[in-house]
Amino acid sequence: MTNIEQHDGTTRDDLVQRVALMEAMIAEGRQSTARYGWMFVLWGLTYFAAIGWTVYLPYTEWAWPVCIAACTVVFGIVRSRQPRVAGKIDNLRRHSLDAVWQVIGGGIVVYLLAVIVSGQAKEPGYLAAVLFFNGLANGVSARILRWWPQAVAAAIWWGCGTAMLFFTTRTEELALFVTATFCGMIVFGLYAMWLERGAAALELHHA
Amino acid sequence: MPELPELDPVVHGKLRLAVLSLLVSVEEADFTWLRDKTGSTDGNLGAQMLKLEEAGYVAMQKRFAGRKPQTLYRMTPAGRRALAKYVAALKRLLGGAL
Numbered sequence: 567m568t569n570i571e572q573h574d575g576t577t578r579d580d581l582v583q584r585v586a587l588m589e590a591m592i593a594e595g596r597q598s599t600a601r602y603g604w605m606f607v608l609w610g611l612t613y614f615a616a617i618g619w620t621v622y623l624p625y626t627e628w629a630w631p632v633c634i635a636a637c638t639v640v641f642g643i644v645r646s647r648q649p650r651v652a653g654k655i656d657n658l659r660r661h662s663l664d665a666v667w668q669v670i671g672g673g674i675v676v677y678l679l680a681v682i683v684s685g686q687a688k689e690p691g692y693l694a695a696v697l698f699f700n701g702l703a704n705g706v707s708a709r710i711l712r713w714w715p716q717a718v719a720a721a722i723w724w725g726c727g728t729a730m731l732f733f734t735t736r737t738e739e740l741a742l743f744v745t746a747t748f749c750g751m752i753v754f755g756l757y758a759m760w761l762e763r764g765a766a767a768l769e770l771h772h773a
Numbered sequence: 774m775p776e777l778p779e780l781d782p783v784v785h786g787k788l789r790l791a792v793l794s795l796l797v798s799v800e801e802a803d804f805t806w807l808r809d810k811t812g813s814t815d816g817n818l819g820a821q822m823l824k825l826e827e828a829g830y831v832a833m834q835k836r837f838a839g840r841k842p843q844t845l846y847r848m849t850p851a852g853r854r855a856l857a858k859y860v861a862a863l864k865r866l867l868g869g870a871l
Contacts, residue, residue, distance in 0.1 A: 581863055584785070
C-alpha cells in the first residue's frame, strides 16, 4: 500500500488511480449487497392491484390469487437476475430476515386463500389480519436490523389494522388498507431504495 | 488562482480508501471479507482499520456467528461525510475528469 500523507507530491495519475480504485470497490460492494427496497414496492403495487380488482372488476374471488401469483413470478424473475451475494456480510442476519419474510409471507398467502375458499372474503375485517401479518414481519425485521424506520412501518401496519376493527364499513376498510399499503410498503420501499443507492449519493459517476 | 482543496490523509491512503469505498455500499462487513476484497494481509488491514477507527470513520464490533468470532465494521456518519468531502476535493483537483 502506498500512503501519501500530503497531496503536494501527488500526481494527476495518482488521483485518477484513486478514482478508479473507488469505483472498483464500490462496484464490488454493490455486487455483495442484496437489495430489498424494490420488493416492498412490488408487493405494495400488488396489494393495490388486488384491492382495486376487488372493487372495480368482476370475478373478485380471483383477485388475490391471480395478483399474488403474478407478483411471485415477477419477483422470481427479477431476483434471479440480481447478482449473487459475493461477500460474507452478516449471513446469519440475512438468513434470519429471509426466514421471517418467507414464513410470514407464506402465512399471508395461506390465510388469503383460506378466506377466499371459505367464502369469507365479503366479511368485514378480514383484511385486518393481513395488516397485522405485515406489521409482524416488519416489526421482527426492525428488531433484527435495529432499524427504527422499519419499526415505524410496523406501527403503521398495526395502527391501521387496529383501526380496521373499529371502522368497519367497506369504504373505511378500503381507506385503511390503502393507507397502510401506501405508507408501510410503497413509501417505505422507496425510502429503502433511496438508502440502497448509498454510494450514488456521493456522485462518483463520470460525466 | 483558486486554492486547491486539501485531501484528507486518512481517506487518501490506498487501502483505507478501498475499505471506505467498500463500506459505503454495504451496511456492514466482516474483516475477512474486507481482506479478500482488497487483497490485503491481516496485519496491514488491521493497522489501517485501526487508523480509520481512531479517526472515527468506521465503527468496529466483535461478536460470535455460531462459535466463530467475527469482527464487523460499519461506516460511521463521520466516515461518510469524510468520503463525500474527499470525492468533492478530487473533483476540484481533477477538474472535468470526474
